[in-house]
Amino acid sequence: MDKIWIIIKREYSVRVREKSFIIMTLITPILLGLLIFAPAYLSSVSSELEESEQKNIAIVENDDFYFSKLIKSDQFRFIKIPESEVDNIKNNFSESGYFSIVDFTSEENIINFISDKHLNKNIISEIQQYIRQIKREQNYKDEGFDVSEISNLEPHLQFNNTIITEDGNEQGANQDMRTALAFIFGFLIYIFIFMYGSMVMRGVIEEKTNRIVEVIISSVKPFQLLIGKIIGVALVGFTQFVLWVLLSVLVANIAGNTLLSDNPVGVFDSISSLLLGINLNVLILYFIFYFIGGYLLYSSFFACIGAAVDNETDTHQMVLPITIPLILSIAMIEAIINNPDGTLAFWMSIFPLSSPIIMMVRLPFGGVESWEILLSTTVLLISFLLTTWVSSRIYRIGILMYGKKATFRELYKWIKFKG
Amino acid sequence: MQENILIARNIVKQYENHLALNDVSLEIPKGSIYGLLGPNGAGKTTLMKIINQITAPDSGEIIFNNEKLVRKHISQIGYLPEERGLYRKMKVGEQSLYLAQLKGMSKKEATLKLKTWFEKLDILQWWDKKVEELSKGMAQKVQFAITVIHNPDLLIFDEPFSGFDPVNTSIIRREILELKEKGTSIIFSTHRMESVEEICDEITLIDNGISILHGKINIIKDQFRNNTFQIEVNSNNLKLDGFEIIHQDENNFTVKVPSERNSKELITEILKTSEIISFNEKIPSMEEIFIKTVSNG
Numbered sequence: 172m173d174k175i176w177i178i179i180k181r182e183y184s185v186r187v188r189e190k191s192f193i194i195m196t197l198i199t200p201i202l203l204g205l206l207i208f209a210p211a212y213l214s215s216v217s218s219e220l221e222e223s224e225q226k227n228i229a230i231v232e233n234d235d236f237y238f239s240k241l242i243k244s245d246q247f248r249f250i251k252i253p254e255s256e257v258d259n260i261k262n263n264f265s266e267s268g269y270f271s272i273v274d275f276t277s278e279e280n281i282i283n284f285i286s287d288k289h290l291n292k293n294i295i296s297e298i299q300q301y302i303r304q305i306k307r308e309q310n311y312k313d314e315g316f317d318v319s320e321i322s323n324l325e326p327h328l329q330f331n332n333t334i335i336t337e338d339g340n341e342q343g344a345n346q347d348m349r350t351a352l353a354f355i356f357g358f359l360i361y362i363f364i365f366m367y368g369s370m371v372m373r374g375v376i377e378e379k380t381n382r383i384v385e386v387i388i389s390s391v392k393p394f395q396l397l398i399g400k401i402i403g404v405a406l407v408g409f410t411q412f413v414l415w416v417l418l419s420v421l422v423a424n425i426a427g428n429t430l431l432s433d434n435p436v437g438v439f440d441s442i443s444s445l446l447l448g449i450n451l452n453v454l455i456l457y458f459i460f461y462f463i464g465g466y467l468l469y470s471s472f473f474a475c476i477g478a479a480v481d482n483e484t485d486t487h488q489m490v491l492p493i494t495i496p497l498i499l500s501i502a503m504i505e506a507i508i509n510n511p512d513g514t515l516a517f518w519m520s521i522f523p524l525s526s527p528i529i530m531m532v533r534l535p536f537g538g539v540e541s542w543e544i545l546l547s548t549t550v551l552l553i554s555f556l557l558t559t560w561v562s563s564r565i566y567r568i569g570i571l572m573y574g575k576k577a578t579f580r581e582l583y584k585w586i587k588f589k590g
Numbered sequence: 591m592q593e594n595i596l597i598a599r600n601i602v603k604q605y606e607n608h609l610a611l612n613d614v615s616l617e618i619p620k621g622s623i624y625g626l627l628g629p630n631g632a633g634k635t636t637l638m639k640i641i642n643q644i645t646a647p648d649s650g651e652i653i654f655n656n657e658k659l660v661r662k663h664i665s666q667i668g669y670l671p672e673e674r675g676l677y678r679k680m681k682v683g684e685q686s687l688y689l690a691q692l693k694g695m696s697k698k699e700a701t702l703k704l705k706t707w708f709e710k711l712d713i714l715q716w717w718d719k720k721v722e723e724l725s726k727g728m729a730q731k732v733q734f735a736i737t738v739i740h741n742p743d744l745l746i747f748d749e750p751f752s753g754f755d756p757v758n759t760s761i762i763r764r765e766i767l768e769l770k771e772k773g774t775s776i777i778f779s780t781h782r783m784e785s786v787e788e789i790c791d792e793i794t795l796i797d798n799g800i801s802i803l804h805g806k807i808n809i810i811k812d813q814f815r816n817n818t819f820q821i822e823v824n825s826n827n828l829k830l831d832g833f834e835i836i837h838q839d840e841n842n843f844t845v846k847v848p849s850e851r852n853s854k855e856l857i858t859e860i861l862k863t864s865e866i867i868s869f870n871e872k873i874p875s876m877e878e879i880f881i882k883t884v885s886n887g
Contacts, residue, residue: 185680386733387689389644389667389669
């Protein structure tokens with residue numbers, strides 16, 4: 172146990188002092204913080220622009236049917252232009268002062284929007300709304316209905332979406348936010364398992380290729396070295412994750428304070444309002460558990476691969492098969508999100524090779540029963556113990572084998588080899 | 591009866607395609623330097639790995655200090671493998687401390703001893719350097735220090751002189767002999783025969799996984815005497831009745847004495863016709879013994 176602790180300390184302290192670790196740890200939160208902050212900033216900037224600027228919309232029409240009914244607003248000013256001018260504007264859109272041309276002249280009930288850029292969806296649908304309303308009222312009139320009476324008949328409904336959680340609380344569900352969280356958690360687990368798993372693999376290969384492993388194995392058991400390495404790297408990952416979260420919050424805060432000076436807490440207000448009803452703290456705890464659990468399970472595979480080869484270029488064909496469950500999980504995220512409590516979602520969140528990703532995709536939707544979580548975490552832990560045992564048997568032989576690349580058949584033999 | 595630090599009995603180790611060790615036995619007396627000789631691929635390194643419990647033998651047993659060799663003995667053994675390595679990106683001092691701690695030393699004790707050894711080997715100024723900045727010879731010295739740091743009862747050196755220049759070779763040789771003076775037993779594997787003659791007390795010669803020759807160096811040499819003498823006389827015309835002249839180079843003669851006669855009679859015979867300038871028995875060097883034994887086997 173003493174010796175495992177010495178190994179953990181080395182594996183940890185060497186890695187956290189590496190330049191690449193420090194750079195990654197510092198740069199990622201800056202990017203992440205900006206990523207959180209940028210949409211809020213941009214939307215505030217663009218809404219300011221949109222408010223300040225009234226858009227000129229050119230109307231081309233044979234009579235005045237629509238034009239007379241389109242009302243000028245803060246956003247739009249409608250200007251009727253003769254058909255002959257359309258080509259002029261088309262040739263020189265940017266200097267014409269027009270945002271878009273709405274052309275009613277081609278055919279009955281066909282309306283063309285012409286613009287020099289991709290139109291903002293909201294703007295188009297707003298204008299379309301106006302036009303549809305005008306046409307609808309005209310249709311009612313033509314059929315002899317009273318327009319004001321009809322508008323009273325329009326159903327005025329409000330749809331509220333409420334989910335009752337385990338503890339009986341009502342939650343307003345923000346489906347978009349849940350989907351976003353599901354994706355973010357799923358991908359983070361995937362990236363972390365790969366990142367730190369291959370960190371373990373490279374460590375094993377380093378020791379094997381520079382032969383220091385023989386000196387170490389004459390002092391400690393291979394199993395102690397393996398466990399020490401896996402735990403040491405896990406702590407590195409944990410440190411990095413915690414630093415990322417703290418630094419990201421810090422960066423977003425600073426960016427929010429300096430760039431949105433009139434509304435310093437706006438970013439977090441908007442985020443926390445989006446999170447309404449989702450317990451992020453609990454989710455982060457689960458995330459850390461599944462990250463560590465998934466990492467532990469996979470890292471022992473990665474360690475085996477490191478032990479089975481002589482250099483890093485040989486690893487590729489062996490890495491692929493063991494990461495298929497991970498890649499498959501990522502591919503299934505969308506299907507799981509569509510039906511987070513379905514049969515597929517259930518089994519994939521129990522199966523240990525996919526549960527770290529899939530369970531984290533399901534959890535934000537709040538429909539996971541506590542016995543499912545218990546089952547999934549237990550299965551994950553048991554599988555970790557099992558694979559570590561198997562891996563250590565492969566590892567102790569592999570690290571001392573040189574000169575040839577082992578096949579999966581040989582790995583199987585190594586597992587059975589006693590002594 | 592002599593006391594042995596290590597006894598290996600009937601060690602067999604089978605690898606997939608070849609028999610690395612076939613019924614090898616040896617006894618290593620306490621406080622001696624024991625040479626493990628043999629051509630490349632003979633099984634020396636496999637035997638050393640078994641003693642270090644890096645691999646297990648298929649059959650046979652190892653007795654260490656009168657006990658069956660088990661895991662706990664590891665702290666009493668120091669091993670310098672032939673293919674040595676260190677973590678390239680780690681600092682020398684930090685790395686040495688790590689490896690010493692893995693051997694069960696406390697950090698304080700390890701620091702103290704390492705500094706003493708580093709000073710002795712003149713590498714203290716490298717303490718804060720990274721291994722990748724070191725020359726090969728320097729790294730070897732660091733590894734030597736790491737191997738001996740925990741004062742083991744038994745030291746196992748696999749080709750300890752490879753990669754050293756003559757100055758450093760003599761430093762390491764001096765240190766090995768000094769360790770022996772202090773009572774440490776040493777297993778020493780090499781195919782550099784001149785160093786065997788200088789420092790080994792006993793040897794075992796392994797070829798193709800079989801121990802083909804073992805014993806004290808002087809006894810082995812005695813066995814390989816073939817009654818051949820190197821004589822220099824004052825003429826180039828030597829007539830010897832009943833003795834066979836194997837080789838002549840000017841006034842130098844190599845003469846073989848038949849088993850029924852002796853060197854005394856040879857001298858009498860020479861003096862009949864010539865004056866003797868020098869007279870030496872031609873004792874085979876370990877290298878000759880090595881080549882002869884291995885090529886016969």
